[in-house]
Amino acid sequence: xxxxxxxxxxxxxxxxxxxxxxxxxxxxxxxxxxxxxxxxxxxxxxxxxxxxxxxxxxxxxxxxxxxxxxxxxxxxxxxxxxxxxxxxxxxxxxxxxxxxxxxxxxxxxxxxxxxxxxxxxxxxxxxxxxxxxxxxxxxxxxxxxxxxxxxxxxxxxxxxxxxxxxxxxxxxxxxxxxxxxxxxxxxxxxxxxxxxxxxxxxxxxxxxxxxxxxxxxxxxxxxxxxxxxxxxxxxxxxxxxxxxxxxxxxxxxxxxxxxxxxxxxxxxxxxxxxxxxxxxxxxxxxxxxxxxxxxxxxxxxxxxxxxxxxxxxxxxxxxxxxxxxxxxxxxxxxxxxxxxxxxxxxxxxxxxxxxxxxxxxxxxxxxxxxxxxxxxxxxxxxxxxxxxxxxxxxxxxxxxxxxxxxxxxxxxxxxxxxxxxxxxxxxxxxxxxxxxxxxxxxxxxxxxxxxxxxxxxxxxxxxxxxxxxxxxxxxxxxxxxxxxxxxxxxxxxxxxxxxxxxxxxxxxxxxxxxxxxxxxxxxxxxxxxxxxxxxxxxxxxxxxxxxxxxxxxxxxxxxxxxxxxxxxxxxxxxxxxxxxxxxxxxxxxxx
Numbered sequence: 383x384x385x386x387x388x389x390x391x392x393x394x395x396x397x398x399x400x401x402x403x404x405x406x407x408x409x410x411x412x413x414x415x416x417x418x419x420x421x422x423x424x425x426x427x428x429x430x431x432x433x434x435x436x437x438x439x440x441x442x443x444x445x446x447x448x449x450x451x452x453x454x455x456x457x458x459x460x461x462x463x464x465x466x467x468x469x470x471x472x473x474x475x476x477x478x479x480x481x482x483x484x485x486x487x488x489x490x491x492x493x494x495x496x497x498x499x500x501x502x503x504x505x506x507x508x509x510x511x512x513x514x515x516x517x518x519x520x521x522x523x524x525x526x527x528x529x530x531x532x533x534x535x536x537x538x539x540x541x542x543x544x545x546x547x548x549x550x551x552x553x554x555x556x557x558x559x560x561x562x563x564x565x566x567x568x569x570x571x572x573x574x575x576x577x578x579x580x581x582x583x584x585x586x587x588x589x590x591x592x593x594x595x596x597x598x599x600x601x602x603x604x605x606x607x608x609x610x611x612x613x614x615x616x617x618x619x620x621x622x623x624x625x626x627x628x629x630x631x632x633x634x635x636x637x638x639x640x641x642x643x644x645x646x647x648x649x650x651x652x653x654x655x656x657x658x659x660x661x662x663x664x665x666x667x668x669x670x671x672x673x674x675x676x677x678x679x680x681x682x683x684x685x686x687x688x689x690x691x692x693x694x695x696x697x698x699x700x701x702x703x704x705x706x707x708x709x710x711x712x713x714x715x716x717x718x719x720x721x722x723x724x725x726x727x728x729x730x731x732x733x734x735x736x737x738x739x740x741x742x743x744x745x746x747x748x749x750x751x752x753x754x755x756x757x758x759x760x761x762x763x764x765x766x767x768x769x770x771x772x773x774x775x776x777x778x779x780x781x782x783x784x785x786x787x788x789x790x791x792x793x794x795x796x797x798x799x800x801x802x803x804x805x806x807x808x809x810x811x812x813x814x815x816x817x818x819x820x821x822x823x824x825x826x827x828x829x830x831x832x833x834x835x836x837x838x839x840x841x842x843x844x845x846x847x848x849x850x851x852x853x854x855x856x857x858x859x860x861x862x863x864x865x866x867x868x869x870x871x872x873x874x875x876x877x878x879x880x881x882x883x884x885x886x887x888x889x890x891x892x893x894x895x896x897x898x899x900x901x902x903x904x905x906x907x908x909x910x911x912x913x914x915x916x917x918x919x920x921x922x923x924x925x926x927x928x929x930x931x932x933x934x935x936x937x938x939x940x941x942x943x944x945x946x947x948x949x950x951x952x953x954x955x956x957x958x959x960x961x962x963x964x965x966x967x968x969x970x971x972x973x
């Protein structure tokens with residue numbers, strides 16, 4: 383062992399070298415010992431060293447032979463490969479991907495990593511064989527997966543392996559998996575054969591759930607859009623129905639001459655049709671208030687029998703004109719509810735109206751009230767057209783009635799009445815359900831309301847109307863026809879009236895005419911109603927003047943805004959003539 387040999391050994395490897403030589407001194411050969419040497423330039427290189435003892439004829443070790451092979455490149459390659467595999471493994475773990483590899487195409491022997499086994503519901507360290515993995519797949523997907531594998535390993539025409547399927551875990555839970563694989567082939571003597579088939583799997587259960595939720599949301603939006611379109615078409619139809627006879631009635635009035643009977647019949651018809659339009663608009667506004675949480679109930683102690691009578695009166699024309707027979711059954715004893723009388727009347731009127739509308743002429747309608755210990759059950763039944771199968775619960779959804787039935791005999795309504803009823807019933811702490819045996823077999827709507835009798839001060843349902851004595855009234859509206867029609871009505875009540883058509887003119891006439899009461903439209907060009915009222919209120923001559931807002935907006939915030947602006951009252955267009963008459967009587971009495 384020459385001195386120059388040790389010169390090639392780095393100082394930090396001396397001890398390692400001495401240990402190797404000590405083994406050789408015992409007669410042992412050291413094969414492929416990986417270590418480090420210094421080359422002629424002093425650079426460290428990796429070498430594989432084989433050291434063998436040299437013996438004399440007597441068998442004594444007299445020297446050692448050393449064969450060193452430079453393996454620096456192999457070491458670097460192995461290190462790079464290890465680092466690459468580490469990065470790949472980190473990426474797979476970050477992506478929560480599992481890997482698999484068919485190591486024997488003949489036996490389909492499968493190798494897999496821990497994540498693969500977890501995805502397939504196995505928590506052991508043992509590899510899953512191919513048949514076990516396939517058996518874990520949902521029975522409805524197994525054939526599809528097997529076909530995809532067969533197509534991917536077909537040497538003649540391989541198809542890319544990319545598939546989604548379900549696996550069933552031992553606890554019977556179902557999980558979705560996305561798998562992607564690649565086949566490698568080689569040709570031997572002109573014959574192509576499979577070398578390996580490997581790939582990755584990913585648990586996509588959450589993604590599938592999100593996709594399903596998204597699909598359902600899209601379907602709901604599409605359905606809502608369809609309902610909206612049909613609702614708008616139906617609304618246009620419902621509005622044209624009463625507007626057509628009103629327009630015809632106006633033409634007939636021009637031609638009626640002095641025929642007072644004809645004029646009275648025409649006017650009565652037009653009043654009825656106008657009330658129908660107002661009813662439609664009121665329902666729309668009520669639904670809007672409910673959906674925005676703006677509707678408030680004004681509850682008090684209510685005699686249910688009195689509300690039933692009013693509901694019958696309100697729907698009498700529909701029932702009588704169709705020739706229906708109405709049977710009403712009420713408890714012998716009075717039944718009281720803690721309810722909003724206006725909204726309770728709205729519930730019953732809508733249900734009776736619905737029954738009358740969807741029952742063939744000369745049909746039968748039953749209204750029954752049963753009072754239990756804790757609740758009151760109100761039933762409205764008819765022998766009319768009935769409800770299509772499957773629509774009993776959906777019929778209360780907004781615009782659902784606007785959906786076209788497959789049965790042409792079933793003509794849907796506007797689709798807001800029953801939605802309004804359901805919401806009002808639930809606001810009272812009750813419930814409603816619809817039942818029907820199908821088309822042509824009638825329907826029954828059952829309302830359940832809590833029976834309460836709290837010690838609330840009872841007030842009369844009606845405020846007696848008082849005939850107004852002559853007042854000076856200014857009517858302001860940029861719609862000339864609306865202003866003149868209202869002025870005509872107020873004159874018929876025995877008052878002195880003048881009209882203005884914008885806010886500036888209103889201020890000028892108010893200063894000259896000095897009215898007792900001003901009916902002021904809000905939305906006007908130039909100077910709107912709010913500005914006009916502020917200008918009038920600033921004058922000393924308006925100190926005792928009563929200002930009434932007349933607008934199409936009836937929300938609570940709008941009423942608060944008109945009050946803050948200086949108005950004494952707020953009426954929603956079109957205002958009922960009785961309401962106007964009672965208001966004028968009130969102002970007359972307070973003078």
